Amino acid sequence: MSDPILSIRGLRKEYGTGVVALKSVDLDIRRGEIFALLGPNGAGKTTLINIVCGIVTPSGGEVLVEGKNWRRNFREARTRIGLVPQELTMDVFEPLISTVSFSRELFGRRPDPKRIEEILRELSLWDKRKTILKELSGGMKRRVMIAKALAHDPDILFLDEPTAGVDVELRRDMWNMVRRLREDGTTIILTTHYIEEAEEMADRVGVINKGELILVEDKTELMKKLGRKILHLQLAEPLAAVPPELADWNLQLSEDGATVTYEFDAKAERTGIPSLLTAMRDAGIAFKDLDTKQSSLEDIFVNLIHHDKQAAA
Amino acid sequence: MNWRGIWAIYKFELHRFRRTLWTGLAVPVITTSLYFIVFGAAIGSRMSEINGIDYGSFIVPGLMMLSLFNESIFNASFGIHMPRFTGTIYEILSAPLSAMETVIGYVGAERIS
Numbered sequence: 001m002s003d004p005i006l007s008i009r010g011l012r013k014e015y016g017t018g019v020v021a022l023k024s025v026d027l028d029i030r031r032g033e034i035f036a037l038l039g040p041n042g043a044g045k046t047t048l049i050n051i052v053c054g055i056v057t058p059s060g061g062e063v064l065v066e067g068k069n070w071r072r073n074f075r076e077a078r079t080r081i082g083l084v085p086q087e088l089t090m091d092v093f094e095p096l097i098s099t100v101s102f103s104r105e106l107f108g109r110r111p112d113p114k115r116i117e118e119i120l121r122e123l124s125l126w127d128k129r130k131t132i133l134k135e136l137s138g139g140m141k142r143r144v145m146i147a148k149a150l151a152h153d154p155d156i157l158f159l160d161e162p163t164a165g166v167d168v169e170l171r172r173d174m175w176n177m178v179r180r181l182r183e184d185g186t187t188i189i190l191t192t193h194y195i196e197e198a199e200e201m202a203d204r205v206g207v208i209n210k211g212e213l214i215l216v217e218d219k220t221e222l223m224k225k226l227g228r229k230i231l232h233l234q235l236a237e238p239l240a241a242v243p244p245e246l247a248d249w250n251l252q253l254s255e256d257g258a259t260v261t262y263e264f265d266a267k268a269e270r271t272g273i274p275s276l277l278t279a280m281r282d283a284g285i286a287f288k289d290l291d292t293k294q295s296s297l298e299d300i301f302v303n304l305i306h307h308d309k310q311a312a313a
Numbered sequence: 314m315n316w317r318g319i320w321a322i323y324k325f326e327l328h329r330f331r332r333t334l335w336t337g338l339a340v341p342v343i344t345t346s347l348y349f350i351v352f353g354a355a356i357g358s359r360m361s362e363i364n365g366i367d368y369g370s371f372i373v374p375g376l377m378m379l380s381l382f383n384e385s386i387f388n389a390s391f392g393i394h395m396p397r398f399t400g401t402i403y404e405i406l407s408a409p410l411s412a413m414e415t416v417i418g419y420v421g422a423e424r425i426s
Contacts, residue, residue, distance in 0.1 A: 053407040075315065078409040089400035093332065105321035106408045148404070 003067060004028035005187050006052070006156060011049050011061035013211075021047040023211045024061065027191060029156075034182055036202035036219075037191040038301060044211040045191040047088060051160050053083045079107055082154030086161045089139045090148070092134035096125060099133060100147050107152035119150050119176070122177070139170045146177075157181065159190040163197060175201055195301050199223075209305055223294070230293045231262040231273060236286040243283050249276050318410045322418030325372035326392050327425060337388060348376050389423035 006029035238257035396402040
């Protein structure tokens with residue numbers, strides 16, 4: 001594996017009020033990946049991003065961009081990083097195109113109307129280029145924020161909850177756009193609390209809670225590792241209760257008695273399914289149909305946060 | 314030095330100044346006239362010469378300078394305060410600009426306006 005493009009070392013942030021937003025976070029971002037940072041509200045996702053982007057001063061630790069300290073080499077580091085913040089903050093009295101060109105020049109790039117046109121066309125904003133920003137809809141404003149972040153051609157892009165308050169169609173568009181950016185070689189770090197989003201797009205997932213990075217894992221690995229599977233058996237004849245000889249499997253019987261549910265660990269050597277089916281046959285219980293379901297990232301996430309709470313208690 | 318970044322802030326601020334030119338001129342003119350009329354009506358007749366200069370020639374340059382200073386400070390501070398207030402300052406902060414360069418961009422533009 002090549003060197004990480006972005007390396008976060010022991011990053012801490014404690015606010016003056018005594019609130020600890022980050023407790024020593026270590027994280028390496030690989031070149032060209034989509035990394036999703038998941039966490040509930042107030043977990044420290046935005047603080048982490050803001051420190052890397054130079055908006056918040058950390059209490060300790062450092063960030064290396066391409067192996068170089070991000071404060072000593074702030075010009076190079078920041079030119080390479082683009083940020084789409086969570087809030088839709090923009091100069092609302094300015095026309096769209098001038099605010100995007102402003103962003104490009106602010107980051108020290110040569111004015112390039114052609115490139116700006118490309119970006120605006122890509123985001124379907126070209127027709128609105130002369131519109132004053134306050135007249136745009138929320139979804140368009142969101143895209144303007146992305147255009148501003150892309151205006152200086154960054155190769156690391158931070159998206160802080162890019163799809164908050166965005167409708168389903170636009171969300172799909174945005175996902176496609178993020179994938180295209182990745183194909184062009186941009187490394188993308190996004191925060192979200194839509195687990196669907198991480199599941200759909202990310203190569204790796206990091207879970208952050210209460211300022212601690214609980215876990216960083218390949219998405220597929222994570223789902224394999226923590227993925228519980230559920231087996232549903234549609235019975236031929238409804239049961240009044242689970243027979244005692246099947247008690248070992250902790251079966252759940254549905255209210256109408258027609259379905260039994262068995263939860264098992266898909267990564268375990270012995271899932272218990274063959275023995276269950278044998279035991280059922282021996283008990284004379286027939287079934288019509290069966291299906292298994294993989295637990296989603298959402299279940300995994302809730303599980304993790306829950307475990308964390310229990311550990312703290 | 315990130316001259317392009319400084320230039321971008323400079324241009325942006327001048328543009329903002331042009332956009333708000335009307336309010337930037339109308340407000341001080343109205344307030345200054347009000348000062349002049351109200352004070353003139355209330356105490357103008359009671360004022361004799363001040364150090365050999367009559368009341369009108371004494372008060373008018375004073376009021377003009379007052380509104381000039383006021384407006385220049387107001388305009389310059391708003392250029393920095395508004396982004397801070399609305400949150401757009403994130404972009405300036407995350408740009409490859411040092412604090413000094415940011416100040417040069419803003420103050421440079423305010424000097425002209």
